Amino acid sequence: MDSTTQAAFAGRAAIVTGAGSGIGRATAVALAREGAHVLGVGRRRDALEETAAAHEGIEILDIDICRDDAPAKVVETAVERWGRLDLLVNNAGATAVMPLAEVEKQAITELFALNVIAPSMLAHEALPHLRRTSGTIINLSSTYGHRPMSGGAHYSATKAAIEQMTRSWALELAGEGVRVNSVAPGPTRTDVMIHAGLTPEAANEMYAYERDRIPTHRIADVKDVAHWILRMAEPAGRQVTGQVITVDGGLELI
Ligand SMILES: NC(=O)c1ccc[n+]([C@@H]2O[C@H](COP(=O)([O-])OP(=O)(O)OC[C@H]3O[C@@H](n4cnc5c(N)ncnc54)[C@H](OP(=O)(O)O)[C@@H]3O)[C@@H](O)[C@H]2O)c1
Known part of the structure; x- marks a missing residue:
């Protein structure tokens, strides 16, 4: 890595x-190493403290x-601390094993609240600040x-939703200099x-099954995904918006 890249987020x-x-911790650490001030968000304080360490x-x-009050609080905390906001990584999310025969309304509601609604409201709160910093x-x-x-x-549907929001917001905001992209990991x-x-x-059985199917026969490490989050986010990527980059060892090709 050259010195320009190391300071990409200075x-x-x-x-x-x-x-x-997981991926969020690896991303927070990689961003900080490349010069960013990072606000790491989650529910478990002890886990966040390990990341901050x-x-x-x-x-x-x-x-x-x-x-309801979280998106405003999160954005306000970062802006009060550093006087600006340049990057929102909507990483928090959950998966759910839920065959149609076992569908439960509450589980669907919770999955969409975390994977679709929360990122939407965070992006909404972040927008005025992102407009200022491009x-x-x-x-x-x-x-x-x-x-x-x-x-x-339903997990798949929440991620399809986030990809469509990515493309639509990218189009909506391109003229204002705000870019929106998606990173789509495979099994990590x-x-x-x-x-x-x-x-x-x-979980081990699931990873073994996926490893056999993945063309590169490799389960991703969190750093493989963080790498692409940073490269899609860095200012040098300014011509790229509305894209979904898949980081899955070729799984989507089969
Ligand atoms: N690992 C994979 O194979 C894979 C593949 C494709 C996509 N992804 C996506 O990658 C992202 C990161 O996943 P990961 O694999 O790193 O999983 P993970 O280790 O389970 O990370 C999810 C994080 O989200 C946080 N979180 C969950 N609910 C929250 C809430 N209500 N408020 C605040 N934070 C919350 C969790 O922290 P707390 O519990 O402390 O809140 C946790 O740190 C997710 O969007 C996931 O869908 C992962």
């Missing part, structure tokens, strides 16, 4: 939701982003946001399946 302020684990450029806010939004989708997922229709080694209620054994 003096810029970023919000990363879901920064207490990795780099002095990371500050934290423990809050449930689905709360800032950018990265929405986390999934390779299953644009291919079917047996047993995961995190606790996401544990958080969805799978046992560690069931």
Whole structure:
């Protein structure tokens, strides 16, 4: 990495939701290493503190982003601290195993609240500040946001929604200098399946099944995904908006 890239985010302020684990933690740390001031957001304070311990450029806010008052509070916290906002990474999200035969209204509502509504309201609150900085939004989708997922229709639908919002917001805001892109990971080694209620054994089985199917035969590391979040977000990427970059070892090709 050359010195220009290392300083790609120098003096810029970023919000990363879901920064207490997995892809969000890797993204917060990578952004701070490249010079950004980062506000890491999540519900578990102890998990966020572990992320913050990795780099002095990371500050934290423990809050449930689905709360009505949370999006304004999150954005206000970053802007009060650094006087600006350049980047919103809508990373916090959940998956759910929910075949049609087992669908529950409450589970669908909660999934959409976290994966679709919260990122929308965060983007809404961030917008006036992003307009001032010609800032950018990265929405986390999934390779299953644009291919079917047996047993995961509603998760897949939330990610399809975020991809469509990405394209529509990109078009809406391009003339104002605000870019909106999506990073769509394939299977990536995190606790996401544990958080969805799978046992560690069931999660391992799922990863083994996916590894066999992935053309590169490799489950992604969180750093593989964070890399593309940063590269899509950095100011040098200014000509790219409304795109979904899939980081899945070729899974979407089969
Ligand atoms: N891992 C994969 O294979 C994969 C594949 C495709 C897409 N993705 C997407 O990548 C993103 C990150 O997932 P991950 O794999 O890193 O999973 P993860 O480790 O489970 O991370 C999700 C994060 O979101 C936070 N979060 C959940 N609900 C929240 C809420 N109501 N308010 C605030 N924060 C909340 C969690 O922290 P708290 O529990 O402390 O709140 C957690 O840190 C998600 O959008 C996911 O859908 C992951």
